[in-house]
Amino acid sequence: MAEGVLVIAEVADGKLNPLTAEMIAAGQRIVGEVGGIVNVAIFGSNAETLAPEAVAAGGDLVYTFAEAQLDEYLTDTYVPAAEMAISVADPAIVLIGQTSNGRDLAPRLAFRLGAGVVMDVTEFSISGGQVSWTRPCYGGNARAVLAVNTPLQIATIRSKSFDPLPADTGRAGDTIPMESGIDAGAVKQKLVSRETAQAEGIRLEDAPVVVAGGRGLGGPEGFKPLEDLANVMGGAVGASRAACDLGWYPPSQQIGLTGKTVSPDLYIAVAISGASQHWAGMANSKNIVAINKDPDSTMVKNARYAIIDDYKNALPALIDEVKKLKG
Amino acid sequence: MKFVVCLKQVPDPETPASAFKIDAAGKKVVPAQGIAPVVSPFDTQAVEAALRIKDAQGEGHITVLSMGAASARDVIKHALAMGADEGVLIDDPALTDVVDPFVTVKVLAAAIRKIGGVDAVITGRQAADWDWGVTGPGLAEELGMTQATFAKAVTAQNGNLVVERVLGDGFETVSIPTPALVTVSNELGDPRYPQLRQIMAAGRKQVTNYTLADLGLSAADIAPRLTLEKLYIPVKESQVEVIEGETAQEKAANLAKKLREAKLI
Numbered sequence: 125m126a127e128g129v130l131v132i133a134e135v136a137d138g139k140l141n142p143l144t145a146e147m148i149a150a151g152q153r154i155v156g157e158v159g160g161i162v163n164v165a166i167f168g169s170n171a172e173t174l175a176p177e178a179v180a181a182g183g184d185l186v187y188t189f190a191e192a193q194l195d196e197y198l199t200d201t202y203v204p205a206a207e208m209a210i211s212v213a214d215p216a217i218v219l220i221g222q223t224s225n226g227r228d229l230a231p232r233l234a235f236r237l238g239a240g241v242v243m244d245v246t247e248f249s250i251s252g253g254q255v256s257w258t259r260p261c262y263g264g265n266a267r268a269v270l271a272v273n274t275p276l277q278i279a280t281i282r283s284k285s286f287d288p289l290p291a292d293t294g295r296a297g298d299t300i301p302m303e304s305g306i307d308a309g310a311v312k313q314k315l316v317s318r319e320t321a322q323a324e325g326i327r328l329e330d331a332p333v334v335v336a337g338g339r340g341l342g343g344p345e346g347f348k349p350l351e352d353l354a355n356v357m358g359g360a361v362g363a364s365r366a367a368c369d370l371g372w373y374p375p376s377q378q379i380g381l382t383g384k385t386v387s388p389d390l391y392i393a394v395a396i397s398g399a400s401q402h403w404a405g406m407a408n409s410k411n412i413v414a415i416n417k418d419p420d421s422t423m424v425k426n427a428r429y430a431i432i433d434d435y436k437n438a439l440p441a442l443i444d445e446v447k448k449l450k451g
Numbered sequence: 452m453k454f455v456v457c458l459k460q461v462p463d464p465e466t467p468a469s470a471f472k473i474d475a476a477g478k479k480v481v482p483a484q485g486i487a488p489v490v491s492p493f494d495t496q497a498v499e500a501a502l503r504i505k506d507a508q509g510e511g512h513i514t515v516l517s518m519g520a521a522s523a524r525d526v527i528k529h530a531l532a533m534g535a536d537e538g539v540l541i542d543d544p545a546l547t548d549v550v551d552p553f554v555t556v557k558v559l560a561a562a563i564r565k566i567g568g569v570d571a572v573i574t575g576r577q578a579a580d581w582d583w584g585v586t587g588p589g590l591a592e593e594l595g596m597t598q599a600t601f602a603k604a605v606t607a608q609n610g611n612l613v614v615e616r617v618l619g620d621g622f623e624t625v626s627i628p629t630p631a632l633v634t635v636s637n638e639l640g641d642p643r644y645p646q647l648r649q650i651m652a653a654g655r656k657q658v659t660n661y662t663l664a665d666l667g668l669s670a671a672d673i674a675p676r677l678t679l680e681k682l683y684i685p686v687k688e689s690q691v692e693v694i695e696g697e698t699a700q701e702k703a704a705n706l707a708k709k710l711r712e713a714k715l716i
């Protein structure tokens with residue numbers, strides 16, 4: 125009988141991404157209550173090297189698909205590979221990351237397998253062996269709690285929603301090498317080119333300090349003082365969708381519902397009004413500072429600290445004061 | 452090429468949080484007073500994507516398809532005024548307040564089969580109400596089409612669609628054969644705005660109404676896979692401290708001091 129959890133790992137820059145460990149931790153919480161084990165499927169040439177990392181993060185059984193054809197994500201290769209992993213692990217619940225790959229994979233896989241799917245889960249509770257999944261909706265204005273009625277359930281997990289378990293390199297866990305058996309004739313998508321935005325310095329998602337700019341900056345040059353502030357504070361620069369849509373900053377740095385999720389120790393929102401869809405990507409920041417001309421903006425009202433001023437005055441002054449403190 | 456673009460009518464996603472209300476017992480959103488519903492913004496961009504291909508090729512036929520209440524005629528009219536050729540509305544009392552995108556996919560897929568001979572289906576990346584992001588890939592699987600999600604540009608070349616996709620860490624270009632399904636992201640850019648003359652012309656374009664029976668679907672075919680247990684508005688605690696100071700320098704110094712005390716610097 126189907127039981128337990130299967131986590132579809134995601135590999136980025138030759139490593140498991142942090143979300144994988146977060147999903148494994150969520151999986152352990154689930155099997156702790158409903159039984160079964162946490163299976164992990166890893167795709168790509170170096171899957172076997174990464175297996176110990178998945179075990180240390182809390183994986184009980186790791187299926188590795190060490191195939192070069194899985195090094196780059198394509199719907200047409202990942203759907204059958206995930207299908208194969210599901211058929212051998214026979215889980216009741218599949219967890220997939222709410223990333224650009226997971227958003228593409230999970231719904232298609234769900235329809236292939238007749239499974240109910242809940243996207244963008246940030247919390248869950250379990251009662252009587254039944255999982256209730258919580259997800260934001262209406263642009264982050266509301267939360268929906270949903271149960272899945274099918275025997276196989278698929279959920280995508282938003283990053284930074286669950287704490288990973290402390291890595292335990294002494295943990296026992298088996299690894300089983302697998303073959304996806306992908307039918308090359310059924311792979312219709314052709315990857316023409318891929319261009320990875322090389323973020324300089326710290327990755328937005330990992331930065332302890334994020335300085336983000338919005339439409340109120342007035343132009344791409346408005347991001348210069350934000351970069352300077354991020355530099356002196358050891359942080360990264362993000363942007364609202366309005367600023368990205370205007371072409372002032374790359375979409376890979378967009379924070380929010382359809383962009384990145386960040387939860388830094390300090391989030392400094394400069395000339396961002398604080399729309400619910402933006403808030404969706406930074407609500408878990410430990411401390412929020414708003415720098416805005418408008419004292420009534422949502423960003424100011426919901427921040428921890430606010431400076432009400434033109435950013436053109438506030439930022440140079442702040443860079444200066446931070447430099448003084450840092451000596 | 453024959454296109455179908457799927458559209459959804461949603462409460463205006465720019466509705467201020469203060470006007471956003473929920474009927475907790477009914478587990479649904481209460482329409483905000485005086486704020487008209489809109490076409491889900493990614494869907495107008497889906498129409499735009501189809502129109503750009505049609506313009507570039509100098510031929511093509513675009514059917515816009517919506518599942519919704521009678522009021523969803525407005526979103527179809529908007530797309531027709533943008534330049535789409537005809538509309539189909541699936542309006543059935545059994546489809547009121549659908550939460551589960553599985554239901555939406557079953558219904559839209561049946562309609563797309565009925566329309567027939569479709570080369571490309573284009574949808575928004577997600578609807579701005581439930582934010583599921585399931586309908587596009589779900590339809591692709593249901594209809595056996597190759598998919599490309601999160602498009603910022605789509606062109607047709609020798610019977611294939613070439614799609615520039617927005618990824619979390621950059622971009623990629625994929626080429627997919629038709630019949631294909633593409634979901635569009637906001638990076639596609641602004642959709643065209645209908646001119647008065649086009650709005651008038653749209654009035655003469657055909658809109659067909661279908662019910663579930665017309666699509667050959669029974670209640671059992673669209674039994675949801677999800678149960679909505681609860682819908683609520685999360686509480687945001689706001690305890691903002693506005694930093695005092697006569698000058699920007701003074702405010703900055705005071706903020707830096709606070710951040711230092713909180714060990715954030």
Ligand SMILES: Cc1cc2nc3c(=O)[nH]c(=O)nc-3n(C[C@H](O)[C@H](O)[C@H](O)COP(=O)(O)OP(=O)(O)OC[C@H]3O[C@@H](n4cnc5c(N)ncnc54)[C@H](O)[C@@H]3O)c2cc1C
Nearest residue numbers: 338339340364365366380381382395396397401402417435
């Ligand atoms: C379906 C959907 C998904 C979306 N997803 C996202 C998402 O992922 N991320 C996202 O960010 N948005 C998203 N949005 C858009 C969101 O609704 C807002 O439109 C957007 O976040 C606004 O960006 P902004 O705050 O930069 O601009 P605005 O709302 O225009 O705010 C500008 C702010 O700058 C301030 N300002 C102006 N000049 C100055 C100055 N000189 N000094 C200081 N302050 C100044 C103003 O007071 C104002 O508060 C989405 C919208 C929809 C419908």
